[in-house]
Amino acid sequence: MPTFAQALNSQVGYEFAASQQYIAIATYYDAQTLPQLAAHFYRQAVEERNHAMMMVQYLLDADLQVAIPGVSAPRTEFADIVEPVQLALDQEKRVTAQIAELVRGARDEGDFVGEQFLHWFLQEQREEVSSMSALLQVAERSRDNVMLIEDYLARESSGAANPLEAGAPPAAGGVL
Numbered sequence: 001m002p003t004f005a006q007a008l009n010s011q012v013g014y015e016f017a018a019s020q021q022y023i024a025i026a027t028y029y030d031a032q033t034l035p036q037l038a039a040h041f042y043r044q045a046v047e048e049r050n051h052a053m054m055m056v057q058y059l060l061d062a063d064l065q066v067a068i069p070g071v072s073a074p075r076t077e078f079a080d081i082v083e084p085v086q087l088a089l090d091q092e093k094r095v096t097a098q099i100a101e102l103v104r105g106a107r108d109e110g111d112f113v114g115e116q117f118l119h120w121f122l123q124e125q126r127e128e129v130s131s132m133s134a135l136l137q138v139a140e141r142s143r144d145n146v147m148l149i150e151d152y153l154a155r156e157s158s159g160a161a162n163p164l165e166a167g168a169p170p171a172a173g174g175v176l
């Protein structure tokens with residue numbers, strides 16, 4: 001059983017791996033001149049990088065050892081425009097389970113400060129699974145007319161900022 005600190009270091013790697021995967025998805029769309037899909041996933045990649053750096057800041061603040069892990073290669077080839085969104089939703093669901101497991105680890109160690117740190121990530125995962133499953137529905141509807149999803153993103157991604165951002169934990173080196 002890894003300690004909570006070890007498990008959190010591993011999660012830093014999973015967040016960076018998610019970031020790399022989103023860059024791979026963004027460039028797949030960018031190469032097909034689908035700028036809204038590309039922009040959406042470039043932005044997601046930055047968010048995942050920020051999640052990793054929030055965890056790094058927590059490890060520093062809690063005086064725990066920080067060991068930045070490597071990441072495995074992302075998938076870069078996809079059958080159609082829907083497949084990357086399905087992959088992204090699967091990834092978000094997997095991360096939700098990982099964060100839940102971290103909460104369990106913190107609680108088992110009686111580390112309530114660590115557990116409280118993770119609560120923001122639970123909320124963030126609820127939001128990300130919800131928005132990615134909405135995007136998957138739109139992607140499936142747009143299989144034969146990709147401009148439907150481009151128009152959807154142009155409409156939906158302008159305007160209101162994610163209210164969760166206001167309460168986000170600080171990131172090492174500053175949030176991007």
Ligand SMILES: [Fe+2]
Pocket residue numbers: 015018047048051095
């Ligand atoms: Fe994340």
Ligand SMILES: [Fe+2]
Pocket residue numbers: 018048092095128
């Ligand atoms: Fe995410």
